[in-house]
Amino acid sequence: MDREVMEYDVVIVGGGPAGLSAAIRLKQLAAETGREVSVVVLEKGSEVGAHILSGAVMDPRAITELFPNWKELGAPLNQPVTEDRFMFLTTEQNAFRLPNIFLPKTLHNEGNYIVSLGNVSRWLAQQAEGLGVEIFPGFAAADILYDDAKQKVLGVITDDKGRAKDGSEKPDFQPGMALTGKYTLFAEGCRGHLGKRLISHFNLADGRDPQSYSIGIKELWDIDPAKHKPGLVMHTAGWPVSTDVYGGSFLYHAENNQVAVGFVVGLGYANPFLNPFEEFQRYKHHPQVAQYLEGGRRVAYGARAIVTGGVQALPKLVFPGGALIGDDAGFLNVPKIKGSHAAIKTGMLGAEAAFAALGEGRSHDELAAYPKAYESSWLHDELWRARNFKPWMNKGLIVGTLMAGMDQKLFGGKAPWTLHAHKTDAQKTKPAAQCKRIDYPKPDGKLSFDRLSSVFLSNTNHEENQPVHLTLKDPAVPIQTNLAIYDAPEQRYCPAGVYEIVREGDGSNPRLQINAQNCVHCKTCDIKDPTQNIVWVNPEGGGGPNYPNM
Incomplete structure (x- = not known):
């Protein structure tokens, strides 16, 4: 397919705190040294911040490093x-x-x-554009561009616009663009669909705990x-x-x-x-x-x-042609209940490594300076001290609270042991026959609500006539395995009512119905499906939730 090709020094996938901070830092360094560096940020949401959701209590340490005068600049930390x-x-x-x-x-x-955090991201986008960063909202990175040997990342391909549900081209079809970069930084957030592929393709998780x-x-x-x-x-x-x-x-x-x-x-x-x-x-x-x-x-x-896997589950951060930053890699301090400062810091570190490499005339190699800088940073020390919290808590609330509390209070997170995980979240799901059914009360419409009225408040929308982005490796598995063994848990773990088991009037012939238009892009199905049969891929850019003030 003929595609428009746009060339940049650095391509950044994801307009959240990590991606935007990386873009800003690249432009700051360029201004400080009098060099030109071209940077583009792709954001699959309809606008920057549309898909950003977090608690959030923010530690300002990293944003203060990025912008020491953030208060004067009007950052929305109010x-x-x-x-x-x-x-x-x-x-x-x-x-x-x-x-x-x-x-x-x-x-x-x-x-x-x-x-x-959505508003913080919107503010970061304003700062980035003021520095000359190009930001393309409504464009999802749909695929990875490799060299012929598939040993180097050359950039990404954006989503096609105007494909029908059956994959055919509608009258308004526009093919995705090829965005090439000397380096590509992936900042898609938790369980990024391209980050997941990169981790597999380059074996970045070898020797690590399962995430x-x-x-x-x-x-x-x-x-x-x-x-x-x-x-x-x-x-x-x-x-x-x-x-x-x-x-x-x-x-x-x-x-x-x-x-x-x-x-x-x-x-x-x-x-x-x-x-x-x-x-x-x-x-x-x-x-x-x-x-x-x-x-x-x-x-x-x-x-x-x-x-939430911690440092034990962090993949290798770099590969020929790019790097993983923010939650695409897994930087989150679980006991601190914070990750935005880690996203900003790793975005800065990745940017600094890329900028130095560009200055040396390099391209498409491994940015080894990035993981080295992380390992010597305050962030590594902070996350290392947090490493045993989630493994202890996996042993139950009472034991976990006591042991994690001792780990933090007595040892300051520097206990002479490191606990490890051995199974994925999907593998921990037990057959329904071994478990007790949970009866939940009906919502009262005042404090508690149903899922569909909740999804309405997320302003979620997808173009109806487009390929379903919640794909199945094997269409038979949802009924033959998931329903038969696990009572179709996708009906329950999805917070948007995307998955339904539909039956004939007499209760026979069950089938899985996927209401993809409801999807809020949380990625839970891609993670928790016990058979790992559901694979989340990007819908047409601009679709999904439109979160205000989240």
Whole structure:
């Protein structure tokens, strides 16, 4: 196919904090040295920030390195944290607060800010464009460009526009562009679909632990001003999930009488009847949470997978022609419940390595300076200290809390051992016959809601007549294996109601129906499907959620 070819020094895939910070740093270095460096950022959302979802409490350390004068420049870090609370929810009515003196350092948020990470990304995009970065929103990177031997990455191909559901070309068809770069940085976020391919193609995960993930489901509420406590950060563990399930919540009092409320469930749970969305809806009825939400109005909803494997699961960061930055690699401090500062920092480090290589006349080789710089950075030290938290918590809430607490409080994260994982989240799913069915209460329409009304608030939309982007390796597996053995857990782990088992009127002839238009791009299905039969690929650029202020 004839494609338009656009050549750049550096191509960046993903307009989140990592990708934009990399683009900004490249342009800053170019300005400092009087050199010209061409940089392009591809963003699959309809605009920068449209697909960004996070809690989020932000550690400003990295953004201060990127822009020491970010306050004067108007960065949307407006609400400093004023109070930390950590609650153990023991039953659906009861709870106790852990005194702050017993909280590990990772859960102290003095100096941090409650933000909308989507708005932070929009601000970063403005700074990037002001420095001369080209940003293409609504263009998804659909494929990787290799050299003939498939040993070097040369760039990416953007999505075709105007393909029909059967793959044929509609009258308005436009082929994707080939964007070539001397280096390509992949910053797609958690479980990036191209990053996943690169990790496999270049064997970047060899010798590493299997990566693990969680799903985070979030709502934004306008609440009664009398109940609003600007800067309050509350986290919980315990109810409603059982003690053998990794999970917890956040409730952040942001600016303008809004609270961000969300629930996180580790995708390594065993019971296929567990429904993370329904657990979140139950959680909001706990008195510790309901006291803030009652009388308020839910204004936004979304969900996103979270990478939680830690340094043991980090793949090799570089390959000939490019690098993985941010959550495409897996940089997240799990006990700190933060990753945006890590995304910004790794974007900067990747950019600095690429800029130095360009200055030496190099291209399409490995940016070895990037992982070396990471290993000597404050970020590596921070993540190394956090490495045992998730493995301890995988042993259950009680044991995990005690041991992870000792690891942080007594050893400062520098215990003389490193725990490892051995199974993927998908492999941990047990057959339905070995598990207990969970009965969830019906939503009341005040604090708890159904999935379809929730997806409506995410402003999700996809062009209907386009190829389905939730693909199956084998169309027979959903019924013959997933339904027969696991009672089709895709019906429950998807927070958007994408997957349904549909039957004839008499209950016979079950089939899997995929409502791809509902997809919020959380990637949970690509991760948790026990047979790994579902593969998420990009839909037409511009589709998906359009998150406001998330």
